[in-house]
Amino acid sequence: xxxxxxxxxxxxxxxxxxxxxxxxxxxxxxxxxxxxxxxxxxxxxxxxxxxxxxxxxxxxxxxxxxxxxxxxxxxxxxxxxxxxxxxxxxxxxxxxxxxxxxxxxxxxxxxxxxxxxxxxxxxxxxxxxxxxxxxxxxxxxxxxxxxxxxxxxxxxxxxxxxxxxxxxxxxxxxxxxxxxxxxxxxxxxxxxxxxxxxxxxxxxxxxxxxxxxxxxxxxxxxxxxxxxxxxxxxxxxxxxxxxxxxxxxxxxxxxxxxxxxxxxxxxxxxxxxxxxxxxxxxxxxxxxxxxxxxxxxxxxxxxxxxxxxxxxxxxxxxxxxxxxxxxxxxxxxxxxxxxxxxxxxxxxxxxxxxxxxxxxxxxxxxxxxxxxxxxxxxxxxxxxxxxxxxxxxx
Ligand code: KIV
Ligand code: ZN
Numbered sequence: 001x002x003x004x005x006x007x008x009x010x011x012x013x014x015x016x017x018x019x020x021x022x023x024x025x026x027x028x029x030x031x032x033x034x035x036x037x038x039x040x041x042x043x044x045x046x047x048x049x050x051x052x053x054x055x056x057x058x059x060x061x062x063x064x065x066x067x068x069x070x071x072x073x074x075x076x077x078x079x080x081x082x083x084x085x086x087x088x089x090x091x092x093x094x095x096x097x098x099x100x101x102x103x104x105x106x107x108x109x110x111x112x113x114x115x116x117x118x119x120x121x122x123x124x125x126x127x128x129x130x131x132x133x134x135x136x137x138x139x140x141x142x143x144x145x146x147x148x149x150x151x152x153x154x155x156x157x158x159x160x161x162x163x164x165x166x167x168x169x170x171x172x173x174x175x176x177x178x179x180x181x182x183x184x185x186x187x188x189x190x191x192x193x194x195x196x197x198x199x200x201x202x203x204x205x206x207x208x209x210x211x212x213x214x215x216x217x218x219x220x221x222x223x224x225x226x227x228x229x230x231x232x233x234x235x236x237x238x239x240x241x242x243x244x245x246x247x248x249x250x251x252x253x254x255x256x257x258x259x260x261x262x263x264x265x266x267x268x269x270x271x272x273x274x275x276x277x278x279x280x281x282x283x284x285x286x287x288x289x290x291x292x293x294x295x296x297x298x299x300x301x302x303x304x305x306x307x308x309x310x311x312x313x314x315x316x317x318x319x320x321x322x323x324x325x326x327x328x329x330x331x332x333x334x335x336x337x338x339x340x341x342x343x344x345x346x347x348x349x350x351x352x353x354x355x356x357x358x359x360x361x362x363x364x365x366x367x368x369x370x371x372x373x374x375x376x377x378x379x380x381x382x383x384x385x386x387x388x389x390x391x392x393x394x
Contacts, residue, residue, distance in 0.1 A: 014206065015267050017236065022242060023240040024285075033068060066092075071098060079104065112154075156195075172205055173232065176210070192207060209247075222252050250277075250327070295322075295327060313334075336372070368383070
């Protein structure tokens with residue numbers, strides 16, 4: 001198959017970033033107006049397709065921030081969350097009316113537990129509220145997304161009925177969130193397959209996945225939904241969000257990238273901006289990224305053991321499935337520690353500018369191992385000290 005034929009059957013997955021809305025719902029995070037605009041500008045550079053800038057009706061400050069993001073961002077749709085009530089829709093329109101591509105995100109819970117305890121609405125009431133809200137919003141917005149909150153715990157028959165109502169009322173995107181991060185990848189994919197099988201007109205709208213990480217499966221669930229045929233994923237930078245967080249954008253992006261031809265899907269992301277975006281979000285939210293975090297942790301491209309370092313020096317694909325350069329880092333790190341081998345040690349000496357004989361390397365390598373037994377990570381300064389000490393005494 002030539003590249004033209006391949007492209008023809010490639011699907012482009014819409015990336016809906018909710019760092020500024022669901023991400024900001026992380027306990028302890030409160031972004032200022034300026035910080036929101038700074039992150040939104042970076043998300044635009046990263047190439048996300050939709051930026052959910054906030055929940056305009058939740059506070060005057062959020063309305064202003066959504067309005068400013070909408071004013072500044074030109075190359076992505078800017079979105080506000082809204083409950084399925086007129087007051088919220090009015091606030092969202094107030095914030096978004098000057099946007100290049102305004103996008104409304106309406107939601108209403110559909111699961112039995114939410115209907116009974118939170119909403120106190122029966123099934124008919126839920127359906128009529130969805131219809132009323134979308135019908136009302138249509139006079140302002142042409143891009144309307146409807147989310148069936150807690151779709152993952154909703155009876156499938158009822159879920160299909162609600163989706164049918166939303167499509168007939170004019171929703172262009174249907175999002176089925178796993179709000180409480182309960183489902184497994186097979187279960188989540190099956191829900192989408194069932195909806196695709198049963199709901200007439202489903203091929204006229206974009207289906208969207210929105211996963212939470214309560215059981216550590218948000219990214220796996222999002223990928224399973226892509227395999228089931230959906231066209232949009234909702235995610236946050238560094239996976240920040242309510243409770244255990246949302247699906248991490250950078251993980252989804254690189255999972256797609258590393259199997260693009262197998263999945264036959266791609267994104268419009270500028271992957272080289274991933275690292276910079278991750279650092280910025282971490283700094284401005286105050287949410288630390290653990291060293292072993294996939295893709296953006298400081299250890300994600302660091303190799304310590306001698307066997308791994310030796311493999312890396314011969315061919316980096318032995319231990320790297322993607323390059324650090326592909327996410328905007330300059331290089332992989334070979335970390336010298338007690339598991340490191342002579343090969344990596346010698347390589348480091350050359351990098352530090354020392355021309356040493358095999359005998360000198362052998363001697364220094366023994367001294368290095370003694371030090372590494374006492375110290376977790378050996379820095380360049382430690383190595384320089386070892387060499388200088390040897391020179392003084394020889
Ligand atoms: O997790 C969720 O269900 C949400 C909705 C508002 C889409 O964030
Ligand atoms: Zn959510």
